[in-house]
Amino acid sequence: MKEYLRYAVYGLIFLVPFIVLLVTSDLYFPYITGKNFAFRIIVELMFASWVLLALIDTDVRPRFSWVLAFFAALLGVMFIADAFGEYPLKSFWSNYERMEGYITLVHLFMFTLVVSSMLRTTKLWNSFFNTTLGVAVALSFYGLAQFLGAASISQGGSWRIEGTLGNSTYMSIYLLFHIFIAAIMFFRTERPGLRYTYGTLVPYFAFLLVQTGTRGTTLGLIGGVFITTLYIALFAKGHAHIRKIAAGALGVLVLTSVLFISFRDSAFVQNDPRLARIADISLEAGSARFAIWSVALEGIKERPILGWGQENFNYVFNTYQKPELYGQEPWFDRVHNIVLDWLVAGGVLGAVAYFGIIAAVLYYAVLRPRIRPREEMFSLHEQALILGLFAAYFVHNLFVFDNLVSYIFFAVFAAFVHSRVATPVESLQRPKVSEDSLVRFALPVGLVVTLLVVYVVNVPGIRAAGALIDALRASSDAKERLMHFEDALSYGSFAEQEVREQMAYNTALIVHKDEIPQEDRQNLYVRAEEEIQKEIAEKPGDARIHIFASLLYRSGGQNEKGIAELEEALALSPQKVQFMLELGLNYIDTGEEEKGLAFLKNAFELVPDNNEVRAFYATAALETGNKDLFSSLITTKEQLRALALTNRSIAALDKAGEFDLLEQALIYRIEEKPKNIQARVNLASFYYEQGRIADAISTVQQAIGADPSFKEQGEQIIEQLRSGQI
Numbered sequence: 001m002k003e004y005l006r007y008a009v010y011g012l013i014f015l016v017p018f019i020v021l022l023v024t025s026d027l028y029f030p031y032i033t034g035k036n037f038a039f040r041i042i043v044e045l046m047f048a049s050w051v052l053l054a055l056i057d058t059d060v061r062p063r064f065s066w067v068l069a070f071f072a073a074l075l076g077v078m079f080i081a082d083a084f085g086e087y088p089l090k091s092f093w094s095n096y097e098r099m100e101g102y103i104t105l106v107h108l109f110m111f112t113l114v115v116s117s118m119l120r121t122t123k124l125w126n127s128f129f130n131t132t133l134g135v136a137v138a139l140s141f142y143g144l145a146q147f148l149g150a151a152s153i154s155q156g157g158s159w160r161i162e163g164t165l166g167n168s169t170y171m172s173i174y175l176l177f178h179i180f181i182a183a184i185m186f187f188r189t190e191r192p193g194l195r196y197t198y199g200t201l202v203p204y205f206a207f208l209l210v211q212t213g214t215r216g217t218t219l220g221l222i223g224g225v226f227i228t229t230l231y232i233a234l235f236a237k238g239h240a241h242i243r244k245i246a247a248g249a250l251g252v253l254v255l256t257s258v259l260f261i262s263f264r265d266s267a268f269v270q271n272d273p274r275l276a277r278i279a280d281i282s283l284e285a286g287s288a289r290f291a292i293w294s295v296a297l298e299g300i301k302e303r304p305i306l307g308w309g310q311e312n313f314n315y316v317f318n319t320y321q322k323p324e325l326y327g328q329e330p331w332f333d334r335v336h337n338i339v340l341d342w343l344v345a346g347g348v349l350g351a352v353a354y355f356g357i358i359a360a361v362l363y364y365a366v367l368r369p370r371i372r373p374r375e376e377m378f379s380l381h382e383q384a385l386i387l388g389l390f391a392a393y394f395v396h397n398l399f400v401f402d403n404l405v406s407y408i409f410f411a412v413f414a415a416f417v418h419s420r421v422a423t424p425v426e427s428l429q430r431p432k433v434s435e436d437s438l439v440r441f442a443l444p445v446g447l448v449v450t451l452l453v454v455y456v457v458n459v460p461g462i463r464a465a466g467a468l469i470d471a472l473r474a475s476s477d478a479k480e481r482l483m484h485f486e487d488a489l490s491y492g493s494f495a496e497q498e499v500r501e502q503m504a505y506n507t508a509l510i511v512h513k514d515e516i517p518q519e520d521r522q523n524l525y526v527r528a529e530e531e532i533q534k535e536i537a538e539k540p541g542d543a544r545i546h547i548f549a550s551l552l553y554r555s556g557g558q559n560e561k562g563i564a565e566l567e568e569a570l571a572l573s574p575q576k577v578q579f580m581l582e583l584g585l586n587y588i589d590t591g592e593e594e595k596g597l598a599f600l601k602n603a604f605e606l607v608p609d610n611n612e613v614r615a616f617y618a619t620a621a622l623e624t625g626n627k628d629l630f631s632s633l634i635t636t637k638e639q640l641r642a643l644a645l646t647n648r649s650i651a652a653l654d655k656a657g658e659f660d661l662l663e664q665a666l667i668y669r670i671e672e673k674p675k676n677i678q679a680r681v682n683l684a685s686f687y688y689e690q691g692r693i694a695d696a697i698s699t700v701q702q703a704i705g706a707d708p709s710f711k712e713q714g715e716q717i718i719e720q721l722r723s724g725q726i
Contacts, residue, residue, distance in 0.1 A: 001435050001443075005053040006060075009118055012046035016111070017132035020139055020174065020405060023164050027465040028472075028498070029096045031154070031166025036099035036404050037458050040107050044457065047110040048450040050117065055433040055442055060117045063422035065364065067414050068116070070356035071109055074346075077353050078102055078310065081346045085309015087539055093494030094311050096465060098333070099404065101310050103457065108411045116415035116422065125416060126188065129181050132412075133201065136178040139163045140208055143171060147211050159273055160213040170403050172214035173396055176221055177409040179205045180389040183228075187381035213273070216399030217392075224392025226253055231384040235370075288328050289336055289399060295320045296340040300347075307347035316344060318543045318573040323606035326577035326613065331544055338397035358390060361414055364421045377420050386413065464493035468502060478510060478520035482527060489531065497539065500531040504548040508555035525556055543572040543579075550582075559590050577603045581616050585648075593624045604633075611642035615649055622652040634661070644668040650682075662686065677703050677710050681717075688721060697721050 016039065024034025054061045062068070082091035082102050094101030119125050145151035146161040153162060160168035179202055186198035210218060229250040299308060299316030308315060317332045335341045342351040365386040369376040378386070393410070402410070433442065471484035488499045507528040511521055532549045539545060546569040554562035563586050570579040580603035587596030597620055604617040614633055621629040634640055643649045644665035653662040666683040673679060680703035687696035697718050704714040 001439060002053065002056055005049050006057075006118075008049040009046055009053060009114065012042050012049065013115055013118060014128065014131050015042055016408065017128075017135045019408075020135060021164055023166075026469060027462065028468040028495075029099075029465070030469075031164070032099055032404075033096050033462075033465050036104070037462055039111075039404060039408070040103070041454055041458055043107045043111050043114075044450060044454050046114050048446055048453075050114045052438060052442055052446050054117070055431075056435055056438050058429050058432075061428045062113060062117060062425065063418075064425050065418045065422040066360035067357060067364065067418040068113065068422065070353055070360050071112060071414065073356065074350065074353035075105060075109055077306070077349045078105060078346050081306040081350055082309045084306065086312040086315045086541070088309065089494070090311045090497070090539075091309035095498050096461075096468075096495050097498070098311065100402075100407075104404070104407070105310075108407055111408070112411040112415045112418070115412065116419040119415070120419055122188075125419075126185070128412075129185055133178060133182060133185065133198075136174070136181075136205070137201070139165075139174070140205065143208050143211070147208070159211075161208065161211045165405060167403075168212040169214050169217070169400050170405050172209050172212040172217035173393075173400075173403075173406040174409075175205045175209040175212070176217055176224075176392055176396065177389070177406070177412075179209070179221065180224070180385050180392070184382060184385050187379070187385075214396075214400070217396045219399075220392035220395035222253070223395050224388040226250065226388075227391045228384045228388030229253065231387055232380065235383075236380055288325060291322045291325050292317075292332055292335055293337055293340055295322055295325075295332075296335040296337070296344050300340070300343045303347060304343075305347045305349060307343060307345050307350055310345045313341070313344050314544065315541060318541075318576075321573045321575040323575050323577050326607055326610060330578060334401040336400055338394065338401065341401055357414055358394075361417045362387065362390060365417050386417070389413065460491040460493040461495060464488045464491045464495055464499065467491075468495075468499055472502065472506060475510070476516070478516045478524045481506065481510075482520070482524045485524075485527070485531075497535055497545070500528075500535045501545070501548045503528045504532045504552040508551045511555045525552075528552055529556075541572060543569040543576070546572070547579075554586070559586065562586065563590070575606070577606055577610075577613060580606075581613065584620060585616065588620055588623060596620060597624060597626075611639050612645075614639055615643040615646060618643060619646065619649040619652045622649075622656045622658070627656065630656075640665060641668045641672070645672065659686075659690065675706055677707050680706065684717070684721075693721055 019035050019038050019042070022034045022038055024030050027033045027037075050060065079102065082088055085091050090101065092102045094104065119128055140163070142151060143161040143163040146153050146163070153160070154166050155162065155168065158168070161171060162168045163171045163174075165171045165174060182198045182201040182205065186195055186202070189195050189198065206221060209221060229247075233247045233250055295317055296313070298320040299313070311333065313335060314331060314333050335344060339351065339355075342354045346353070365378050366383050369378055369383055390413075393406070397406075465488075467484050467488035471481050471488060474480040474484060485499065485503045489496060493499075507524050510516060511525055513521070529549075529552060532545065532552060535545050536549060546565045550562045550565035550569065552562075553559070553565060563583065566579060566583045566586065570576060570583060573579060580599045584596045584599035584603065587593070587599065589596075600617045600620045604613050607613050618630050618633040618639075621627070621633065634643060640661065643653075650662065650665060653659075653665060663683075663686060666679070666686055669679040670676070670683065680699055684696040684699040684703070687693070687699060700714050700717050700721070704711045
């Protein structure tokens with residue numbers, strides 16, 4: 001029995017690296033949910049098998065190091081922080097988009113505990129590292145195919161490769177870890193062929209990392225390599241040739257960085273989107289991040305000790321929203337800074353526990369060998385590479401955030417260090433359980449408990465994710481869509497908010513489609529309203545839910561209810577410019593022009609340099625007959641260009657008789673999108689209405705030149721223009 005259990009644990013450990021290849025197209029968020037559910041199920045089975053094994057094999061029982069101690073402390077602190085946070089349900093279970101929360105933290109701890117207890121020899125760790133490098137090579141081939149244009153990228157139209165991870169940032173941190181794993185194996189092996197292979201993988205992965213276009217990770221890699229080579233150059237005593245090589249590499253790195261900075265504005269750099277993106281790193285480019293950080297700091301001041309609980313940054317973001325964030329993503333659920341993220345989630349106590357894990361890893365792997373060289377357990381190269389890796393990882397996380405992939409390999413290296421330095425805990429070594437007792441009692445109980453845990457933790461969420469994606473695919477059948485939404489809600493999963501939001505949003509999209517039976521549309525609308533109101537009642541204080549409710553009501557013609565929900569959202573996020581704009585335009589649409597203009601004025605005064613907001617305000621001025629206000633707002637070409645980008649503004653110019661400005665606005669539209677045939681047709685239509693037939697014909701001819709596929713239709717329009725039949 002012992003051997004069967006041992007092989008089961010090893011098999012499950014070595015299965016984890018393959019999770020990154022999994023894409024579940026039949027589940028909502030196909031790049032996220034499948035990987036996370038797979039990880040949870042594998043870890044649950046792995047942990048249960050390990051517990052049974054540990055009952056009869058004292059050699060695999062937990063041992064002590066400060067790495068695991070701080071990890072356990074993090075679990076304890078975050079349990080309290082989540083339980084007493086703003087919305088405990090989401091703190092513990094997260095949602096489909098992130099799949100993190102306390103439940104993932106527990107699984108990561110179990111994974112770290114089992115891996116560090118089972119992989120105790122260099123041979124086993126080499127096997128694990130080789131396995132994950134093999135998976136990384138397979139994944140990298142797909143990324144290379146995306147780079148070469150032979151495979152599609154899910155981030156529509158983007159050049160930033162993502163592999164099977166669905167996000168270029170996730171791909172970048174995955175490659176970063178494997179660059180350092182390959183480097184560790186390069187120094188470990190004594191076989192020339194393998195050393196050549198590992199040495200080739202390092203620059204290959206680095207090349208692909210740059211193709212992800214993730215600036216924070218690229219900076220992290222540069223910083224990590226710098227620290228690694230500096231460490232070797234300083235401490236490789238007795239190895240003069242190694243120090244010289246490291247010093248030379250350090251010099252090349254510094255020189256390359258200086259040259260890149262010096263020529264960042266050159267055509268060579270600017271004409272390559274990857275290099276141009278890296279060259280664009282600046283304080284100005286990071287202004288949005290800094291604004292989010294300042295929002296986080298306000299939340300930290302309010303709850304400094306235990307924070308707001310995991311997955312609750314949206315409450316901080318709503319409350320302390322900065323007007324200058326208009327034009328960025330409407331909803332931020334992460335600070336995009338690892339320090340501030342943990343301070344928001346767990347306060348000072350949570351952050352100390354989390355960073356204590358990293359401090360313990362670096363103490364054992366880097367600092368202790370310098371303080372107590374006789375107890376050195378890590379080679380110089382391992383010390384340098386672990387230090388460089390965590391420096392690179394930290395820089396990466398200063399600008400983004402963790403995900404399952406980065407968490408897994410964070411846990412792998414925590415386990416790697418813990419496995420080598422941990423000491424036995426005497427009290428855990430004493431109890432003895434016979435194999436007979438194991439088979440008779442522990443095994444049946446363990447099997448039942450494990451299956452129960454696997455079902456409760458995973459199955460409702462998996463089934464709901466499948467039903468939700470089915471609902472979204474049933475675009476032309478309201479009855480079928482409602483059936484799948486009801487199915488998704490019936491499982492009582494942790495993702496009810498996402499189901500209800502998607503129910504409201506997708507109902508709003510089809511409620512006016514006459515080709516769908518009215519009764520089916522009405523039934524879907526009524527149920528969507530019931531569910532979004534349930535979510536508002538269950539999760540008070542979240543502005544996002546009120547926006548979905550507002551969208552639903554306005555799509556159904558219940559404008560008063562829609563506006564009331566917008567008012568609630570603005571009350572919860574009083575500096576949200578987007579809410580002010582929507583309220584202003586909705587009030588104008590319902591005849592309350594003075595009230596609408598007041599909201600638009602407030603929005604404009606918060607961000608007077610934002611031409612898009614100015615354009616909305618100016619449009620409202622035209623719609624309400626206030627031409628003097630309009631003229632004072634639109635005084636430059638840049639402001640008129642912004643005005644030209646909205647259909648509402650074009651219609652307002654036409655209705656107000658501002659034909660000179662309308663013509664210029666339509667021309668600006670074409671300049672903005674030269675291949676947009678509809679923009680040219682709109683200009684031709686304007687010329688026709690003004691009696692300028694020759695200009696109309698010329699514009700249609702230009703449209704044909706811009707898009708030859710428009711030739712047949714364009715020539716028909718020209719014929720009609722000439723004959724006056726339009």
